[in-house]
Amino acid sequence: MPLDRITTALPPVVLRRVAGDDHVLTPEALAFVAELQARFGLRLHALMVARTRRQARTDAGEMPDYLPDTRDIRQGIWQASPVPAQLADRRVEITGPVDRKMMINALNSGARVFMADFEDATAPSFTNIIAGHANLLDYRDGTLEHQANGKSYSVNADAPLLIVRPRGLHLAEANVLIGGQPVSAALFDFGLSLFHCGRAFAATGRGPFYYLPKLESHGEARFWNEVFTFAQDRIGLAQGTIKATVLIETLHAAFQMDEIIWELRDHIAGLNCGRWDYIFSYIKTMRNHAAFVLPDRAEVTMDQAFLASYAARLVKVCHRRGIHAMGGMSAAIPVRDDAEANEAAFAQVRADKLREVGMGFDGCWVAHPDLVPVAQAIFDAEMPGPNQIRKPRQEWRIEPAMLLRPHQGKVTQAGVETNIAVAIEYLAQWLSGRGAVPIHNLMEDAATAEISRAQLWQWQRHRTAIVTHDGAERPLDSAWLGELVQAEILRLLDRHGPNGFHRGHYASAARIVLEAATAPELPDFITTPAYAVLNALD
Incomplete structure (x- = not known):
């Protein structure tokens, strides 16, 4: 994109130099990020203020509930735009940080999708963030390689699709200032990845695809939709090229799934059960109310109480709207040199994935390459087609109290x-x-x-x-x-x-x-x- 097509009165200031920034933080790329910040920064600030006010109301006793003014959206007969063919089968997705070697291992794992995570799985030092974006450029060009300890690592020819998860809307990138203020970390990660890779991914049918973390409302989904619409015009992509999967990992978002899909209906491919952040959000949202205290973390399982209702509602809503319902992450990982512990971990993952595919989920997450074949075997056996979107779950009626019911158990x-x-x-x-x-x-x-x-x-x-x-x-x-x-x-x-x-x-x-x-x-x-x-x- 020619630099003269991008105008902003406040050029960005990069406070530090780190390895790889010469071809990541080009003047054109930074100008694009600055334009996103200039256009959407105040809107983003207002959304964060709305979060604070929403929490204050919950602290004062106003419980989360379905929104009365969006009843027509929830009850309406409509579907999102069709999921593109290359995203039809997502039965096993592997997630991980944007570290070079770990990206290569994930891309060679045999999963259908790799989520390159700039958020929860990456410590956001400027060194890590810029290195991650440099790795995306090499992935784009087919040159993502790594040498260590006399070994050479490269990406196989049959690598999975890559989906980028930018940092959350609440975070700032402190090392890049615009008008003396840190740029939004979400707009920084999205802007750099789209500017550098968006057209190349679109030309080869590999995207651009995104995971959107920690949304709390359909207003935040509308924000992202407007960012996508504007960015596609500026980059030269057809509207609807960007496809996003939204992580439902906050309590308020669980009550607004239909509305979130509606706002992103031209750009959405699915919703995901971000279970660990969801548990955290439940604690944070209900923090003032003793009746919602949770027991030991080990007793807060997906088959009970508010988590079971949340998972059921996600499948029901997604399939009604024609998009993927993606399962969450089982935290168990292989244990080297301990066959008994290793088999226990595998059994835990198998049980988790059997529960998900039985509920109607269209795919799942794993965190380690050795778990890809474990999850793959479950979904291959139980889901013969590419997904289960055509399997309705309208018999499930999820009342607000069901999404709030706490798990029972001891705190030890x-x-x-x-x-x-x-x-x-x-x-x-x-x-x-x-x-x-x-x-x-x-x-x-x-x-x-x-x-x-x-x-x-x-x-x-x-x-x-x-x-x-x-x-x-x-x-x-x-x-x-x-x-x-x-x-x-x-x-x-x-x-x-x-x-x-x-x-x-x-x-x-x-x-x-x-x-x-x-x-x-x-x-x-x-x-x-x-x-x-x-x-x-x-």
């Missing part, structure tokens, strides 16, 4: 200690530049860390009775929580030694987790305060 000292350990370990790894981290044989990302610290806050806020190791009950207060965090710090010191402890950024991680867990008001995202530390360390 072991559960508290696990949440502390996972939150600190994950955040320490995140500060070290890693966004997808295996912990206790589970693949953890930012969403599971958010659940861990949000539950700590919830239990401490409501003085929840904790079943201690000796079977007694004790309310969780800030003093006891501080003692348990200190005990975890001592365990980490013993395991890593003082030098490893400090090099691993465990002290910073523990401080951020404890501050978030004991704050007077639950912070929206733990990665927001941690981002400043990450930038300083990068």
